Amino acid sequence: MKRSNTLERIQRLDILKARIKSGDAMTVALIADEFKVSARTISRDIQILRDQGLPIDADRGRGGGIRLQQNWSVGRIKLNYTEAVDLMISLAIAEQMQSPIFMASLKSIRHKLMASFSADMKHKVTGLKERIRIGQGVSSMVLATLESNNVQLVEQLHQAFLMQTACEIQYQDQAGTLTKRIIQPHYLLLNFPVWYVLVWDELRQDVRTLRCDRIKQLNVLDDEFKLFPLSRFEACLEGVDAI
Incomplete structure (x- = not known):
């Protein structure tokens, strides 16, 4: 896996945020493969988005499903x-x-x-x-x-x-x-x-x-x-x- 630079991370975070908000089914493994980074990198990205106020549920384990919390809607206002x-x-x-x-x-x-x-x-x-x-x-x-x-x-x-x-x-x-x-x-x-x-x-x-x-x-x-x-x-x- 290649080491991502700051610009790549910013772009990846923007895309990841949009994908999560869209409700598309995704997993940590699939996202990591798509961006050619490690699963650990995607997990860190998810934590950054959480720190910014996006309420993300991420399942543990190999599948690692990613989705918004079911009761979340404020961010779409x-x-x-x-x-x-x-x-x-x-x-x-x-x-x-x-x-x-x-x-x-x-x-x-x-x-x-x-x-x-x-x-x-x-x-x-x-x-x-x-x-x-x-x-x-x-x-x-x-x-x-x-x-x-x-x-x-x-x-x-x-x-x-x-x-x-x-x-x-x-x-x-x-x-x-x-x-x-x-x-x-x-x-x-x-x-x-x-x-x-x-x-x-x-x-x-x-x-x-x-x-x-x-x-x-x-x-x-x-x-x-x-x-x-x-x-x-x-x-x-x-x-x-x-x-």
């Missing part, structure tokens, strides 16, 4: 850009909550998801957790005024938040008055179950705290902004016990 962004923000929220119930696999899930992003996107995602704050639950008075969020609007806000781009919005204040604003969404704050966005208001040239459910229209602009330090929003967080 294909996420679009919006879904991936929402999932990354959700993971960041769970990490900020610091609950042992949620922490078991979050790190490995985040690393696997980040592997699909470009270098620039990885840079933005890396600091995402620090831009989300979790506070206390809201009062019954605030809860009584909570409105349901528009799903499409939330997706657009998440996109602008992650990519650090300005938004033009229509915002309804406590009195019900609608105003047009151009904002930079710097931080998100959850006072369960109410979401707030800490923004720089271009028209008012000041920081503001806006309730997400009161944003009625949103248009993502092309203008990128540089992230302000959280200390710039101290006045917005006054009285809030945030993590």
Whole structure:
């Protein structure tokens, strides 16, 4: 058997992963013969794929059947850009909550998801957790005024938040008055179950705290902004016990 180099191994792993996902019947011996490597090499390849999160069952013995675990299906999910962004923000929220119930696999899930992003996107995602704050639950008075969020609007806000781009919005204040604003969404704050966005208001040239459910229209602009330090929003967080 010939000794495989790094490039050959990468190519072999990609092919092996695709073959396993396809559900084709295969054995360690047959795969080893196909790639002209030893059975031990294929076994090591299988372990690498397992370490990458692919749940593979491999029978011991001469036949060495290879297949995915019968209850596995998550790896076949294909996420679009919006879904991936929402999932990354959700993971960041769970990490900020610091609950042992949620922490078991979050790190490995985040690393696997980040592997699909470009270098620039990885840079933005890396600091995402620090831009989300979790506070206390809201009062019954605030809860009584909570409105349901528009799903499409939330997706657009998440996109602008992650990519650090300005938004033009229509915002309804406590009195019900609608105003047009151009904002930079710097931080998100959850006072369960109410979401707030800490923004720089271009028209008012000041920081503001806006309730997400009161944003009625949103248009993502092309203008990128540089992230302000959280200390710039101290006045917005006054009285809030945030993590």
